[in-house]
Amino acid sequence: MTETWLVTGGAGYIGAHVVRSLQAAGAEAVVIDDLSTGDLRRVEVPFVQADIADCELVADTLRRHRITGVVHLAADKQVEESMREPLTYYRRNVVNLMQLLTAMAQCEVDKLVFSSSAAVYGMVDSAQVREDHPTRPINPYGETKLVGEWLIRDQARATGLRYAALRYFNVAGTAAPELGDLGRTNLVPMVFDALARGEQPVIFGGQHPTPDGTCVRDFIHVQDLADAHVAAIAALDEPGAGHVFNVGCGRGYSVREVIEMVAEVSGRGITPRVGAARPGDPAMVVADTTHINATLGWRARHDLREMVNSAWRAQPRQLSAVRT
Structure with missing residues (x-):
């Protein structure tokens, strides 16, 4: 019997790629999204427009579509905004997750892949960070993701929920032009946006304790990230499965290098x-x-050039056609 996965936030940039990877792996997908940042044009599977805070509606969706498991991507994710609006972030990222877990328990859906973040680590004092590194987030966004991991872990202990928490690093690129990042909060589209407006991009902080003074990040191609979700699902077959994985390339690039x-x-x-440096930004996370x-036999296949090149090809023709 083919598995059917509910993808929360599946109309978004990452979610749309995850849906396609699920389909390529032979699974079926259903998307639930409130379209606050998602784009319905990306969705070619059964779709429910809703806020996952609506526990009753989520439960009805789980039953009606005979959902096998959930890939939970719906969340707010801007570090700077989280510093200004912590209550919003705790409501959207923590309370809504509680509602989702409640609906899953009511419907006996016992598999979950959770979109976590490298922001759970905070300031890192090593060249690379492992999953067992102390988690000391320095902004509300990272705190809500860590609390989300705790909620899922505790629910798993109580109910037998099987889960994988994927700690995303910095996502870039696209697998197809129509799935490109429409937002302007990630670094690469921020630079493109500045170019489109005839402006020079802004580097937030040039005095960080890094080789060139700018923040260093691990960048992961969105297609590699989507494939990691499929690999994580395969690891949930055994009872009691509970995993936390870093999803990155294992290589850092400074903002200036990008x-x-x-x-x-x-x-x-x-x-x-x-x-000026942005509040809540760690200097380096790789x-x-x-x-x-x-554990999963997964590894990133795309390098930074491929990420940037694919994102550039997805830009509006009037921008990508210009050369100066």
Whole structure:
């Protein structure tokens, strides 16, 4: 019997890629999304427009579509915004997860893949961070993701829920132009947006304790990330399964290096402006991916050039056609 997975936030940038990867693996998918940031044009599977805070509606969706498991992506994710609006983040990322877990328990749906974040680590004092590194988030966004992991772990102990929490690092690129990142909160689309407006991109902070003074991050191609969800699902067959995985490339790039790659791929001259550091931004976070490599046989296949190049090709023609 074919499994059917409910993807919360499945009309979003990452969610749409996860849906396609599920289908490529032979599973069926149903999307639930409130379309606050998602795009319905990305959805080609059964769709329910709703907020997952509506426990009764979520439970009805689980029953009606005979859902096998849930991939939970719906969440707010802007670090700076979370510093200004912590109550919103706790409501959207923690309370809504509680509602989802309640609906799953009522319907006896016992498999969950959770979208967590490298933000749970906070300031990192090592070249790479492993899953057993102390979790000391320094912003409300990271705190809500860590609390989400705790909620899921405790619900698993109480009910036998099988789960995998995927700690995403910085996501970039696209598998198809129509699935490109429409937001302007991730670094690569932020740079593209500045170029489209005829402005120079802003680097937030140039005095970090890193080789060039700008933040260093591990970037992961969105298709690799989507494939990691499918690999994680395969690890949930055994009773009592409970996993936490870093999902990254295991290589760090500074913000300045990423902007230089955008300049190289686009053929445009870019002289970024250095602004003030953003509250809640750690200087460096790079994944140790040994655990996911060994346990799931998964590893990232795309490098930074491929991420930036695929994202550039997905840009509006009037921008990508310009060369200066």
